[in-house]
Amino acid sequence: MQLARIPHWIQPAFHLSVVGNLTPSTGLMPFPIPEFSHDVELTLQEANGRYAKDGSVLVIPIGMKTDILDTLADSMSKISPYPERQHYENVAKALVEKHPSLKEPGSGKGWYGWFHSLKFKLGNYRQKLSAAGCPEVEVLKKDSDHQQIDELMSATFSKRRKEIVGDQPLIGDVIARWPAMFCERQVRAEFKRVVSIDLLESFLDGLDDPAPRLLEVYEAATKSAKKPALKAILDCLKKDDTNERRRIAALLGLPHYLREEPSDIIRMCDAHGETLAAAMEGMQLGLLIGYEGDNQDAFPREVFNVAVVVEETAVLHNFKDVPSSFAMLLGIIYCDNLEYPRAMKYSFEFLQRVVMKIKPDQASARVHGIRNKLLRYNL
Known part of the structure; x- marks a missing residue:
């Protein structure tokens, strides 16, 4: 007897992708940072080169930051619309590791601001997906038995x-x-x-x-x-x-x-x-x-x-x-x-x-x- 295939949005979030895929030895696997728009990628390539030479970080225009956050939110929401704290941290770390020019000046970790920006952005992005009838969001909303609570x-x-x-x-x-x-x-x-x-x-x-x-x-x-x-x-x-x-x-x-x-x-x-x-x-x-x-x-x-x-x-x-x-x-x-x-x-x-x-x-x-x-x- 062949088992019915479980829809991917009903499976536990940590099974869906590397954002939450736990391994005994290393914990969370690195998040694969997606490609950004052509202009953003060119700017980052030049900025990363300057960072390698003198350690200077990029002063990020608002439009560019929005583009980066939108792209990351889209990638994360396809994995799970409800990531946990460690998932946000994992993505923020991976971002500044791939693009060190995006590190925050004066910050020990260099990615903490991206962590909080991602939380804000994904909350807004999730609301838009829900309004559009995205099944991942709708089904996960029903996971909690509101009446029982x-x-x-x-x-x-x-x-x-x-x-x-x-x-x-x-x-x-x-x-x-x-x-x-x-x-x-x-x-x-x-x-x-x-x-x-x-x-x-x-x-x-x-x-x-x-x-x-x-x-x-x-x-x-x-x-x-x-x-x-x-x-x-x-x-x-x-x-x-x-x-x-x-x-x-x-x-x-x-x-x-x-x-x-x-x-x-x-x-x-x-x-x-x-x-x-x-x-x-x-x-x-x-x-x-x-x-x-x-x-x-x-x-x-x-x-x-x-x-x-x-x-x-x-x-x-x-x-x-x-x-x-x-x-x-x-x-x-x-x-x-x-x-x-x-x-x-x-x-x-x-x-x-x-x-x-x-x-x-x-x-x-x-x-x-x-x-x-x-x-x-x-x-």
Whole structure:
């Protein structure tokens, strides 16, 4: 009897190719770096020659870096759309070994930035494949029995809350203990168990109501020229005024209006220009908003990837819009019983009391004041 051939996308990822093909003696086999476009290959050939002579590395144009990452992401996704950390490292190492002119100056390993850029790029690439109906992505998505996980997380809710609230563990310990909780589906489910409302719907619906009046309040506050950061945020809407960007402006402008300092909580970074570790350095709680290419504005026109960061760790990522990411950040705060960051405590309180309408009667004087001002603008 002849056995039916197993479709290649159902086989375990480490059987598919050298990206995850483990050998007892050497571990991961080197990843075969594909050929890039003709122009990129010519540039690399010349740059590698200069590196061999004097050790100089290439200053990589944005377009060239995008070409390299797109090609690598395409090759990796054909092997497995869900590579693990060691696979990203393997590809990044192989890249700078074949093209040493691509090494990062001042970096001991020389490939760490490529490692993080690949993670960002493949997440975006995977989303495009899924939207196009790629079977590898669709089948792998179904591997997890979401209903079973939902039931188990619900059954262990009481025990989990007792541990998190009572013991106040570090975020790394929570991730190790309850790894299933750190995805959008489970954050929303856990938030609903804690607060009894839907996280994303309540946040976005609650934001759309005061957002137009918030922007009017911001506009009035900038006329005295005392809030340049707030004005820079509003100026972004003059270039591209969409509902999505108005939501972003309302959220990012809030701490500036409330005289708070958001720089250690809300950060922007070039997804290909710096390492994730460097971008998250010193972040105890917040959002890291990644963009591609040059960005001179207060916030990027197109968001590449947003990560929720806790204790310098990206606990959630691959969000493509800022408002939903804010909602997920609030969800993580509730799920892990975290305190609002002191530098933005009034902004988060506003989101809780006014946007989400959670215990609105317990608002502080400052939040109560802005809420009353919004009501006057509504008259």
